[in-house]
Each structure stands twice: as C-alpha cells, then as structure tokens.
Amino acid sequence: MSSKEVFRPTCIIGLGLIGGSLLRDVAARGATVYGFNRSTSGVRAAIKEGFDVSDDLVATLQRAAADEALIVIAVPMHAVGDILDAIKEHAPNCGFTDVVSVKAEVLRLVKDRGLEAHYVGSHPMAGTADSGWNHSHTGLFKQAAWAIAFDYAVENEDPGKFWIEVFTDVTKLIQLAGAEAIPVEVANHDAAVARVSHLPHVLAEALAVVGDNGGILAQSLAASSFKDGTRVAGTSPALVRQMCETNSAALVDVLDEALILLADARDNLAADPADISYLADAGYRARTRLNARSGAHKNSVSPVKISSRPVLRLKPGAYGWVSTLKQAESLGGRIEVY
Amino acid sequence: MSSKEVFRPTCIIGLGLIGGSLLRDVAARGATVYGFNRSTSGVRAAIKEGFDVSDDLVATLQRAAADEALIVIAVPMHAVGDILDAIKEHAPNCGFTDVVSVKAEVLRLVKDRGLEAHYVGSHPMAGTADSGWNHSHTGLFKQAAWAIAFDYAVENEDPGKFWIEVFTDVTKLIQLAGAEAIPVEVANHDAAVARVSHLPHVLAEALAVVGDNGGILAQSLAASSFKDGTRVAGTSPALVRQMCETNSAALVDVLDEALILLADARDNLAADPADISYLADAGYRARTRLNARSGAHKNSVSPVKISSRPVLRLKPGAYGWVSTLKQAESLGGRIEVY
Missing domain, CATH: 1.10.3660.10 (6-phosphogluconate dehydrogenase C-terminal like domain)
Structure with a gap:
C-alpha cells in the first residue's frame, strides 16, 4: 500500500444497494475502489457513471490479490459460499469482510474454509425496501450503526498482526463511509x-x-x-x-x-x-426510552448532527483492547482506532 | 343561517389535535367557527392566536343553539357521554357529529339519549402520536379519508329532512377541511x-x-x-x-x-x-397492492395531488341515494354532495 493512498485499496464484490453505495462513498473520499457485479446491466450502468467495475470475478480477485486490497463481500447470503471459495483460490493473501445481515452463518462458512484469520465480519444497519445498483447512492451509511465482529480476538489470545490489521482496515472503512463502528460478538449481534x-x-x-x-x-x-x-x-x-x-x-x-x-x-x-393497559403502558415506556436515547440527534441546535452513541478510542492489538471492545459492546458504543 | 355565510356556523367541543386543527381549517376558509375546551391553558393559547373559543361549555352550547350551528364533538371517548347530555340539555335543536375513532360505541350512547335523528357520526383518518391544541395545525386533514356514517338512512326508510341536512352539512365540513368523505356503516367502519x-x-x-x-x-x-x-x-x-x-x-x-x-x-x-416463504410472499403481495392503489399520489406528474379514491356525486335524500352510499362504501370511494 503506497503511503500516498488515502486508504488501502477496497475491492467490493456485489454492487447492489449496500455494495454500490459503499463503492460510491469510498470513491467520493478519493480512495481507490473497484468492484465486481454479477449482473452485466449493473456493471454497464456503473461504468457509464465512471466507476471501475467488472463482471469478471476471477480477474477482479486477482487484481485485489496483487493490490493487497481489502475485499468486501456484498452479495446475498446464498452466494457467500461461492465467493469465499473464489477468494480462497484467487486472493488468499487478502483480508476481507462481509455486510450480510446475519453473522453466525457467515462465520461458519468462513471457518469451514479455514479463512478466519483473514476475516472480520460486519453489518451496516442501513438500507431501504429498495435494492440493486440503481438505488445505491452516497450517504446511505451516514451516522448509521455498522456492527463489526471481534470474536476472533476473544477466541485467540494473540489474533496475530494480520487479523488486527484487517480489523483496523474494516473500522477505517466504516468511518470512511460516514458510519459508526459498533463492536459486537456474533451471537450478540x-x-x-x-x-x-x-x-x-x-x-x-x-x-x-x-x-x-x-x-x-x-x-x-x-x-x-x-x-x-x-x-x-x-x-x-x-x-x-x-x-x-x-x-x-x-x-x-x-x-x-x-x-x-x-x-x-x-x-x-x-x-x-x-x-389493554399493560401493553399500552409498556410499549409507550419502551418507545419513550428509545426516543430519549436518540434524543441528541433531534434536539441539538447545531447543524452538525451529533451521535448519541458513546465513543471509545482504542489501538487495535494494544494491551487491554479486547476489554475495551467488550465495554463498547455493552454500551452499544462506537469505536475509533488510532 | 344567513345566505351570506360560507357555511353553517360550526361549534367544536374539544380543541385537541383533531378539534383544534379543524377549528383552524374552518376559520382559514372564512366560515364562522367557535369552540369550547376544558383546559384553560388551551383556551388561552387559542384566544391569543385570535380564535373564538371559551372554557364555558354551557355558554358555548347555548350560543350554538341560538345559531343553529353544526356541533362537532372532538373530546376523548370517555367524555362523550357527558357532552351528549349537555347537548341534549342546552342545544337540543342542533345537528351534531363526532370524530371519535370508534363508531358503534358512540352511536350506542347517542341512541341511549334518543338523539339519533340529529346525529351523523364521522371519523377523520388523520393524526399523529402528538396530541393537544399545541400540536394542532391547518392542513392536517388534507386528502385524508374521513369516514361518515349513514346507518340512520339504512335503518329508516325516510330519515327526515333534518337528518339529511345534518348529513349534508357534515359532508361539506369534511370537504371544507380538505378531506375526502368516505361513507361507511358503523360496523364496517x-x-x-x-x-x-x-x-x-x-x-x-x-x-x-x-x-x-x-x-x-x-x-x-x-x-x-x-x-x-x-x-x-x-x-x-x-x-x-x-x-x-x-x-x-x-x-x-x-x-x-x-x-x-x-x-x-x-x-x-x-x-x-x-x-418463512409463505408470510414473506403474502406480505409483499399485500403491500404491493396497497402501493398500487395509492399509486396516483406518487406517480402523477401534476403538482396537484390527485386522489386515488373514486368519486361518486349524489344529492342527499334524492331517490336511490342510499344505494349510491353503499356503492361508495364497497369501493372505499369518496362522495361529493350537491
């Protein structure tokens, strides 16, 4: 990775609503990003807008391998296994994440292939009822929660330099997209x-x-x-x-x-x-608590929206960092890495 | 009612979100409207804005009686019985409606007092989680469905001139508020x-x-x-x-x-x-049908929003008008009176 780069090159596999919006956000920040999409029409539309995308999975992964890119798997759940196989074959040196809404099942597929030292699962809490490249847009993740899984660091006393770097890269990618990285263990997520x-x-x-x-x-x-x-x-x-x-x-x-x-x-x-007093009262109290927690968004007089989530700063791999991740998880807090 | 009046005077009992918003709408159209509110602070706030309101229920109803006003009951369900008693005592010559979200129970209270020949129930499908005068505003009912009950005309071959006039007045009031009058029988509502x-x-x-x-x-x-x-x-x-x-x-x-x-x-x-395919498919189909029905709102290129509800025009009391009401009900259609 050249020191001139804003960020490690990002390679996004699957350019639907989530993958496409992330591609746009990363490109808008001036970082190197390219991607693969299965549907040729999506690829044509993205190229027409000036994006660096392809419908050749193998070539895209070979490029990622040469670049030591961070790979983002943004395909539907049912296609994840095939993409993992392709990464193992064509880009075994890369770190990777995924954005699937369920984390245990993806982790199982990753472990089945022995890829867990290269993998940090994640999940952006953003999206709409719409899907596909044509609905993707910049800013989709602005101040959204984006879960990032840290089980590997809990299960391995020394997760190793490579995994810690992937964790750091994924956290930075989340910040690059304007989202907030919320550390979680897979089962809790x-x-x-x-x-x-x-x-x-x-x-x-x-x-x-x-x-x-x-x-x-x-x-x-x-x-x-x-x-x-x-x-x-x-x-x-x-x-x-x-x-x-x-x-x-x-x-x-x-x-x-x-x-x-x-x-x-x-x-x-x-x-x-x-x-119906029991449910009416309990539901109202629950909703009121929810509003109070996200209150900073609405009541701030500043034009800059302020996050209502507490922030914890940490250095990945430093002494006690896993405790800090667990603390952030218990608070629903966001992390920043340095 | 003077021929110079835009509309029969309207007397609104209860100036919360619904009653207050209706008062504002009717006043904005230049028609005579006044009201009663139990809370003195609401009354003070409304007077400060130049509205003709009072915290004296008896005086307000006596004024309505002298004016032959249309009375709108806009109090919570639990207070409806007391208001009906007061109308029976102080404004027995007036026609009246209500805006409570349930119609069978109100009709029962009305019948208990023998007031049904003066009553046309209604229900605006508008509102928010907020309540009270301070949240009321003009335009709350714009293009909202506003149910209007016609059971009395079904149950009585000749509902009489007075009831027909109340039905006509309530329909016109709904139109004055910018809403769409949807005829319904109480049980169907x-x-x-x-x-x-x-x-x-x-x-x-x-x-x-x-x-x-x-x-x-x-x-x-x-x-x-x-x-x-x-x-x-x-x-x-x-x-x-x-x-x-x-x-x-x-x-x-x-x-x-x-x-x-x-x-x-x-x-x-x-x-x-x-x-979960059965529920996912059925829910999606149902929601898609709902979108298609209200499609005219979104897809129209005209800046004027077009209602997606069919319109049926009728002359209250004319031959066959109850059949037209039933037809409109079966279509979820709106009526216009002439």
Whole structure:
C-alpha cells in the first residue's frame, strides 16, 4: 500500500444497494475502489457513471490479490459460499469482510474454509425496501450503526498482526463511509438484530396481510399508522427469507416473546371489561426510552448532527483492547482506532 | 343561517389535535367557527392566536343553539357521554357529529339519549402520536379519508329532512377541511379500523417492548425498520386504550388473524429447514397492492395531488341515494354532495 493512498485499496464484490453505495462513498473520499457485479446491466450502468467495475470475478480477485486490497463481500447470503471459495483460490493473501445481515452463518462458512484469520465480519444497519445498483447512492451509511465482529480476538489470545490489521482496515472503512463502528460478538449481534430488524419485518408482513384481508374499504381508510407499520413489507421476499431463515434460532426466540405479549393483549381485550393497559403502558415506556436515547440527534441546535452513541478510542492489538471492545459492546458504543 | 355565510356556523367541543386543527381549517376558509375546551391553558393559547373559543361549555352550547350551528364533538371517548347530555340539555335543536375513532360505541350512547335523528357520526383518518391544541395545525386533514356514517338512512326508510341536512352539512365540513368523505356503516367502519389503525398500534407496542428487552446494544443497532415499526407506540397510552378497548370485539378478531399468521411463521422458522416463504410472499403481495392503489399520489406528474379514491356525486335524500352510499362504501370511494 503506497503511503500516498488515502486508504488501502477496497475491492467490493456485489454492487447492489449496500455494495454500490459503499463503492460510491469510498470513491467520493478519493480512495481507490473497484468492484465486481454479477449482473452485466449493473456493471454497464456503473461504468457509464465512471466507476471501475467488472463482471469478471476471477480477474477482479486477482487484481485485489496483487493490490493487497481489502475485499468486501456484498452479495446475498446464498452466494457467500461461492465467493469465499473464489477468494480462497484467487486472493488468499487478502483480508476481507462481509455486510450480510446475519453473522453466525457467515462465520461458519468462513471457518469451514479455514479463512478466519483473514476475516472480520460486519453489518451496516442501513438500507431501504429498495435494492440493486440503481438505488445505491452516497450517504446511505451516514451516522448509521455498522456492527463489526471481534470474536476472533476473544477466541485467540494473540489474533496475530494480520487479523488486527484487517480489523483496523474494516473500522477505517466504516468511518470512511460516514458510519459508526459498533463492536459486537456474533451471537450478540444476531440476537440483537432478530429483535430490531428481523422481527419488524415479520410483524410488517403480518400487518400487511391482515390489512389487505379487509378489502378495498379498509385500504381506503388506511392512514399513516398502517403505512408506517407495513413499509418494510415492501422488501423483496427473497431478502426477507435470507435474513430471517439464516437467523431463525434467534428470531424464533424473539417471536415467542412477541407472541406472548400479543396473546396476553388479545385475552385482556376479550375480557370484560376489555383492558389493554399493560401493553399500552409498556410499549409507550419502551418507545419513550428509545426516543430519549436518540434524543441528541433531534434536539441539538447545531447543524452538525451529533451521535448519541458513546465513543471509545482504542489501538487495535494494544494491551487491554479486547476489554475495551467488550465495554463498547455493552454500551452499544462506537469505536475509533488510532 | 344567513345566505351570506360560507357555511353553517360550526361549534367544536374539544380543541385537541383533531378539534383544534379543524377549528383552524374552518376559520382559514372564512366560515364562522367557535369552540369550547376544558383546559384553560388551551383556551388561552387559542384566544391569543385570535380564535373564538371559551372554557364555558354551557355558554358555548347555548350560543350554538341560538345559531343553529353544526356541533362537532372532538373530546376523548370517555367524555362523550357527558357532552351528549349537555347537548341534549342546552342545544337540543342542533345537528351534531363526532370524530371519535370508534363508531358503534358512540352511536350506542347517542341512541341511549334518543338523539339519533340529529346525529351523523364521522371519523377523520388523520393524526399523529402528538396530541393537544399545541400540536394542532391547518392542513392536517388534507386528502385524508374521513369516514361518515349513514346507518340512520339504512335503518329508516325516510330519515327526515333534518337528518339529511345534518348529513349534508357534515359532508361539506369534511370537504371544507380538505378531506375526502368516505361513507361507511358503523360496523364496517369499526371492523376496518381494527385492521388498519388499531392493530398497527398493538403490533407497534409489542415490537417496542421486545426491542427494549434487548437492552442498549439492540437499541444502538436499531435502524429505520424498527423506528418506523414502533412510531405509533409513542401515542399516549390513554388514547390507545380508548381506541382499542372501545373496539375490542373487532380488534380481537383481527388480532386472532395476526396471531395465526405469526404462530405459523414461528413454527415454519423453527422447522428444519427454516422457511418463512409463505408470510414473506403474502406480505409483499399485500403491500404491493396497497402501493398500487395509492399509486396516483406518487406517480402523477401534476403538482396537484390527485386522489386515488373514486368519486361518486349524489344529492342527499334524492331517490336511490342510499344505494349510491353503499356503492361508495364497497369501493372505499369518496362522495361529493350537491
């Protein structure tokens, strides 16, 4: 890596909403970035906009190997295994991350191939119901949480210089995209996103179906509560299946929590007198706490949005750094590396 | 009513988000409007802005009686009975409507007092998690659906000149507020709003609680799917209870539909292999239909937003008008009166 470079070259495999938006952000910061996309139409569109992309996976990975690039796997879950095989064959010297919404399953595939010393999993909490290169744009990750997994440093007393460098690079890439790096262990990540990302999708799907069952009159009377509550039901079913089915164990646990709350509410509404005070009060308190935590965003008089997440600065590999990562995880805090 | 008046004088009882916003809209159109509010601070704030409001209920209703005003009951459900008693005592000559989110229970209270020949129930599908005069503003109802109940005309072959005039006045008031009058029978209204308004609140409360159970890490990772899905959990618990408990029979039915879908999804996720394809596909199709129906709003190139609801014009009381109302109801259509 030349000292003139802003950042180690980045090679993004898969240029959909996430991969494409990251390519745009990194390029906008003046760093070297190139990528591969399976769909030729996406590649043509990106080249037309002046980006350095290709539909030749092997050539792209060989280039990454020559550059000692950081590789970002940004393909759907079902394609991750094949990409790992290709990295092992064509770019075995590179560090890499992925942006899949579930981390245990990807880590399992990585370990199956013995690549874990080169891998730091990550997950940007950003995205919309839209997908594909055509929806990608700069700024998608601005102040978003971006989880970064550190299990390898917990499992290995000395994770080694190479892995520590990959961890550092991934953290810097997250910052380059304007996001906030939140360190998490894989199991904690998957349990948390089951609650705050996968369960919202399942509830939105159910609400959309029940609303639709009411026919055209109910739809005509639907207002913002229904539209907000069903927005993510517009996500492609393939993507929803990938997220939910790959994280099924954690999702079943939180669905059970929700089912107990809803069945209790149902019984209390069917009682005489009907009484939904428990759920109404508990939900309001929970939502109020959420608002209070993200309050700095809204109430700041400064035009610069201030993060509501505490920041912990650390030097990867330095004495006690894993404790600092665990502390940040327990606070939902973000890290900065130096 | 003087022929110089734009509209029959309107008397609004209760100046919270809905009543206050309606007062502003009617005043902005140059029509005579005045109101009552129980809270003195709300009254002071409204007077300071130049509105004609009072904290004396009896005097306000006596004025309405002298004016032959249309009275709008815009108080919470639990206060409706007392207001009906006061109308019966102080303004028994006036027609009136209400804006409560549940219609069967209000109709029962009206019938208990023998006031049904003067009453046309209604319900604007507008509002936010905020409440009170301080959040009221003009334009809240712009292109919103506003349900208007016509059961009395179904139950009485000749509903009489007075009731027909109240129905006409309420329809015109809805148009004056920029909203779209959707005719509904009370039972159909309550079943529809259970699906598209009350169920979204219950699901949002449950999601907020389950998300909050994940603690600070889960909250830090929460992004737009969680925030959208929990937005209406910020509604005051008292208002949620009023809506849900007063419409408990219809809400229990749709909660049962949701519980079946969610329990099935849970079992399919717990199976090997995990499979959530049924709900993901059904939810996506339902949401896509909803988008298609409201498509005219988004896709129109005209700066004037075009309603996606079919319009039926009718003359209240004319031969066949009740059939036209039923036709509009079955289409989720809006009516215009002449």
